[in-house]
Structure formats: C-alpha cells, structure tokens
Amino acid sequence: MLTQASERAQQATRLFEDLQSRICARFEGLEGAGARAHFESTRWSKPAEHRLKGGGHMRLMRGAVLEKVGVNVSHVWGTLSDAGIAQLPGAKESAGEFVACGISLVAHPANPHAPTAHMNLRYLATSIDWIGGGSDLTPAIEYPEDTAAFHGALRAACDSYRANAYEEYRDWCDRYFFLPHRNERRGVGGIFFDNLHGADWPADLTFLKSVGEAFLGVYPAILERRIAMPFDAADRARQLAKRGRYVEFNLVYDRGTRFGFMTDANPEAYLMSLPPLASW
Amino acid sequence: MLTQASERAQQATRLFEDLQSRICARFEGLEGAGARAHFESTRWSKPAEHRLKGGGHMRLMRGAVLEKVGVNVSHVWGTLSDAGIAQLPGAKESAGEFVACGISLVAHPANPHAPTAHMNLRYLATSIDWIGGGSDLTPAIEYPEDTAAFHGALRAACDSYRANAYEEYRDWCDRYFFLPHRNERRGVGGIFFDNLHGADWPADLTFLKSVGEAFLGVYPAILERRIAMPFDAADRARQLAKRGRYVEFNLVYDRGTRFGFMTDANPEAYLMSLPPLASW
Numbered sequence: 001m002l003t004q005a006s007e008r009a010q011q012a013t014r015l016f017e018d019l020q021s022r023i024c025a026r027f028e029g030l031e032g033a034g035a036r037a038h039f040e041s042t043r044w045s046k047p048a049e050h051r052l053k054g055g056g057h058m059r060l061m062r063g064a065v066l067e068k069v070g071v072n073v074s075h076v077w078g079t080l081s082d083a084g085i086a087q088l089p090g091a092k093e094s095a096g097e098f099v100a101c102g103i104s105l106v107a108h109p110a111n112p113h114a115p116t117a118h119m120n121l122r123y124l125a126t127s128i129d130w131i132g133g134g135s136d137l138t139p140a141i142e143y144p145e146d147t148a149a150f151h152g153a154l155r156a157a158c159d160s161y162r163a164n165a166y167e168e169y170r171d172w173c174d175r176y177f178f179l180p181h182r183n184e185r186r187g188v189g190g191i192f193f194d195n196l197h198g199a200d201w202p203a204d205l206t207f208l209k210s211v212g213e214a215f216l217g218v219y220p221a222i223l224e225r226r227i228a229m230p231f232d233a234a235d236r237a238r239q240l241a242k243r244g245r246y247v248e249f250n251l252v253y254d255r256g257t258r259f260g261f262m263t264d265a266n267p268e269a270y271l272m273s274l275p276p277l278a279s280w
Numbered sequence: 281m282l283t284q285a286s287e288r289a290q291q292a293t294r295l296f297e298d299l300q301s302r303i304c305a306r307f308e309g310l311e312g313a314g315a316r317a318h319f320e321s322t323r324w325s326k327p328a329e330h331r332l333k334g335g336g337h338m339r340l341m342r343g344a345v346l347e348k349v350g351v352n353v354s355h356v357w358g359t360l361s362d363a364g365i366a367q368l369p370g371a372k373e374s375a376g377e378f379v380a381c382g383i384s385l386v387a388h389p390a391n392p393h394a395p396t397a398h399m400n401l402r403y404l405a406t407s408i409d410w411i412g413g414g415s416d417l418t419p420a421i422e423y424p425e426d427t428a429a430f431h432g433a434l435r436a437a438c439d440s441y442r443a444n445a446y447e448e449y450r451d452w453c454d455r456y457f458f459l460p461h462r463n464e465r466r467g468v469g470g471i472f473f474d475n476l477h478g479a480d481w482p483a484d485l486t487f488l489k490s491v492g493e494a495f496l497g498v499y500p501a502i503l504e505r506r507i508a509m510p511f512d513a514a515d516r517a518r519q520l521a522k523r524g525r526y527v528e529f530n531l532v533y534d535r536g537t538r539f540g541f542m543t544d545a546n547p548e549a550y551l552m553s554l555p556p557l558a559s560w
Contacts (some may be wrong), residue, residue, distance in 0.1 A: 068560075179543050240557070247558075248551075251531040252541060261461050261532060271528075274560035277520070278527075280348075280551065 005125030009099045012123040013075045016103035019212040036062030052078040067110040070272035075101035088113045093127035106273040112239035114226035115139035119215045121208045132194035138187030140239035146222045153218035157210035169193045240279035285405030289379045292403040293355040296383035299492040316345030316386035332358040347390040350552035373407035380404045386553040390517035394506035395419035397493045401488045411476035418467030420519035425504045427468045433498035437490035449473045520559035
C-alpha cells in the first residue's frame with residue numbers, strides 16, 4: 001500500500017506546488033508592465049481506466065523577457081508495467097507499486113546575455129524511496145559573477161544538508177550535463193543528485209525545499225542583471241547555436257526525456273525543455 | 281582483401297561524386313543572380329595513424345533560397361572495431377574488414393512553401409556487400425502535386441530496377457520516417473531501402489544512379505515552383521515547428537545519426553541534416 005510513501009509524496013507535492021506558484025509569479029514579475037505575458041496553465045489527470053492514477057499541472061509562458069519557460073508539477077502512482085519494474089529500483093519487491101512526484105523547470109530567456117536554467121526536484125517510492133534532482137545554468141555568453149552566484153546559492157543549500165554534498169553533486173552535474181560527441185559541457189554546471197535514500201525524511205524534504213529556494217533566490221536575480229543589456233545579431237546567433245547544443249543534449253542523452261520517448265507520456269510535458277528557437 | 285568490393289566502392293564513389301557536383305551546381309543555380317550563395321567545400325581524410333583509411337568531401341551552402349543544404353560524399357575502409365563488427369552483417373566473416381561509401385543530402389529551403397528533402401545512397405561491403413539508401417520529402421505546407429511528382433519520379437527509378445520495388449521501398453520509408461512519440465509521419469514519404477544484396481552489381485549500381493537522377497530531376501523542379509511564393513509569419517512559424525519535428529526524428533531515431541553519436545565521427549558531418557533554425 002506504500003502508506004508512508006504516499007504521505008511523503010503528498011508533502012513533497014505540496015512543496016513543489018508552492019514553489020511552482022511562487023517561481024511563476026516571480027517570472028511574470030520580470031516581464032514588466034504593459035503587454036505583459038502570463039503563464040498558461042494546463043491541468044491533466046490520467047484517465048479513469050488508466051493503469052496509473054494522478055496527474056499534474058503544466059505551466060508555460062512565452063514572454064518578451066522569458067522567451068519560453070515551463071514549470072511542471074506532476075504526481076502519479078499505481079502499478080508499473082514490466083518494463084517499468086525493470087527500470088526502477090525496488091519495484092520488483094513492491095510488485096510494481098510506486099509513487100512519483102516532481103517539479104521540472106526550464107527557462108530560456110530572450111536576451112542572449114541572460115542564461116538558460118534548469119531545475120528539477122523529485123520524490124520516488126517503490127519498496128524503497130529516494131529523492132533526486134538538480135539545477136544547472138547554461139549561458140550563451142558567460143558572466144563569471146553569474147556562475148559564482150548560482151553555484152554559491154546551491155552550495156549553501158547543500159551545506160545545510162550534509163558535509164561535502166555540494167562538491168559531490170557539483171561533480172555529478174558536470175559528468176551528467178556533458179555532450180560526449182562534442183566533447184563539451186552543456187553549460188557551467190550546478191548540482192545533480194539522484195537515488196538519495198535518506199534515513200531522515202524531514203531532512204530530505206528540507207533539502208528539496210532548500211534547493212528550490214536557492215534557485216528562486218538566485219536565478220531571477222541573475223536575469224534582472226542581464227535582461228536589459230543591449231545585444232546584436234552576433235549575440236543572438238551565439239545564443240541560438242548554444243540552444244542547438246541544448247536540444248542535442250536533451251534529445252540524445254537526458255534520461256527523463258529519453259524515458260518519455262519510451263512511454264505513452266505527453267510529449268508536450270517531457271519536451272517542454274526544448275528551446276523556443278534553436279539553430280544549426 | 282575485398283578486391284572486388286574495393287572496385288565496386290570506387291565505381292559507386294565516382295557516381296556519388298558526379299551526383300554531388302551536379303546537384304550542387306543545380307542548387308547554386310536556384311540562388312539566382314546578385315549576392316549569390318555558393319557551396320563551401322571541406323575535404324577530409326582519416327589521419328595516417330588511424331585504424332580507418334579514406335575520407336570525404338562535405339559541401340554546405342547557406343543561401344537565400346536554400347537556407348541550409350549539405351551534400352556529403354564519403355569513402356572509408358579498413359578494419360572495424362569489435363563494436364563495429366557486431367553491428368555490420370558479414371563483418372565477423374571478413375575479420376572486420378570493410379569498405380563503405382555514400383552520398384548524403386539534406387536541403388532546408390527558406391520559403392515555407394518549399395519542402396525539405398533528404399537523399400542518401402550507399403554501398404557497403406564486408407564478407408558480403410549490399411546497397412542502401414532512399415529519399416523523402418518533408419513539406420511544412422503540403423502541395424499534393426509536389427508529393428505526386430516526387431513519388432512519381434522515385435517510382436520510375438524503382439520500376440526500372442525490379443517489379444514491386446517502389447511499393448516495397450515506399451512502405452519501408454513510411455515505417456522508417458515515423459515519430460512514434462508524436463504518432464506522426466516525418467513528411468509525405470518517398471522510398472527507403474537497405475541491405476539489398478543484388479546478384480547483379482551493374483543493375484544495383486544503375487539503380488543507385490537512377491534514384492540520384494530521379495531526385496535531381498524532380499526536387500529542384502519542385503523548388504522552382506515554390507521559392508518565389510509569398511509567405512507570412514504564420515507560414516514561417518509552421519515551417520519552424522515542422523523543422524522541430526525533423527530534429528526530433530534525426531536525433532532520437534535516425535540510425536545514421538545515432539550511429540554517429542557512438543563513434544568518433546565528426547559531428548559536423550552526421551549532424552549536417554539539422555535545420556538552420558527550428559522552433560518548439
């Protein structure tokens with residue numbers, strides 16, 4: 001029955017929904033007055049006859065400052081297919097029963113001086129349960145102070161969780177967000193963590209919250225420094241080419257995206273990360 | 281030693297180089313007078329110390345009519361790695377010795393009324409040898425007469441090869457250029473064939489030539505009908521979204537592209553197919 005896990009998933013989902021709402025409000029605030037962009041909202045749920053239960057809330061904005069930004073929360077549970085059981089740790093022992101919830105965010109600003117960012121937090125349970133997530137920054141034009149601020153905020157979140165967490169998750173991020181065929185990093189890093197089976201659930205939940213708050217504290221502030229900077233066609237071309245690399249990473253290597261291709265999930269959800277415009 | 285195969289590969293490569301040169305000339309002709317675009321030319325060869333020998337000739341143009349078009353010919357041979365031996369039929373029996381040559385073309389016109397097209401022809405040999413290839417059309421805005429002309433030209437090439445070849449390769453194309461996650465075809469089809477082990481090499485070589493000539497005869501003529509048509513922002517948006525699907529197919533499903541990611545091949549060669557600009 002995964003009673004404890006269901007309770008934890010509800011707590012995590014409330015946290016993710018709260019973050020979603022506050023992050024979206026902050027992003028809308030950056031669009032400024034006048035013909036102001038707003039997030040569109042799509043609520044979905046698994047059909048009654050579906051093997052899985054639950055649903056989600058997708059929010060998407062195409063604005064003047066944030067050319068495209070998606071912030072999705074989902075919370076699903078039920079019994080996995082055999083293929084799913086093979087992929088998820090502990091699922092054999094729970095006879096396929098599972099609970100999963102998460103928040104996933106990708107922001108592509110219009111101004112080439114403003115970096116693209118990704119943030120994702122999740123809680124999963126089968127016969128065991130764990131948290132995962134991360135956040136990373138992908139500037140087309142790099143500003144060392146932005147990179148330092150971003151890493152600094154994530155470091156603080158990690159330091160409050162446990163010693164050396166930042167160093168470990170930073171290195172994990174560098175290994176993960178890498179394009180072998182280009183021999184290039186996707187961006188300037190951040191943190192990445194997965195399969196953290198904490199003995200202390202309140203501490204894990206607090207860590208997820210800290211990462212979300214760190215992101216909310218630092219990324220919009222970076223945007224505020226960059227979104228009014230003048231740029232030319234060469235800057236835009238550089239940004240569009242960098243976004244091409246982002247597409248390559250997400251379609252070829254990203255686990256969440258590739259998992260999406262193998263399921264009957266809604267492509268608008270797992271491909272929300274793709275940039276509004278990219279060039280090759 | 282693959283003596284016979286080497287001879288055949290040389291014949292096929294001469295054919296591909298001739299096609300490349302005539303197709304590029306025809307495309308340059310479409311760019312019109314004035315600030316006329318030309319194909320850039322990159323010749324490459326495997327370094328002397330490399331396990332593989334041979335090289336290729338990449339030609340790329342970014343024009344006003346053809347926003348991006350690549351036409352690449354390559355001809356390589358040598359001894360495959362163990363991973364390569366596992367992938368290529370007959371390679372175990374040749375102790376990894378192989379010869380491969382091909383021409384690969386993708387054209388992305390600027391005008392949304394003008395369809396994107398792909399054409400590829402190849403000859404491969406291990407202990408056995410075979411031909412493969414195909415050509416397909418991807419309009420953002422479909423014109424039934426373009427689709428009919430394209431299929432008609434390919435049908436004629438197939439009919440001269442053997443009975444029912446067109447129907448078989450057309451269906452193969454429809455199965456291959458399909459995006460399961462979108463439940464969408466990539467375009468309006470064409471032909472696709474692979475692993476054709478002909479008992480009659482001159483007939484196989486003639487078939488490759490016929491497909492190339494059919495493409496050269498029909499696709500530029502389709503472009504001529506479309507490239508001067510007026511279009512608006514909505515047409516352009518439709519084209520960029522369709523190109524996004526093209527990127528999804530090529531990065532997620534296309535065998536040649538995915539094979540490229542697993543090798544040390546030059547990404548500029550196997551990612552030549554990606555559009556100049558795409559949207560999501």
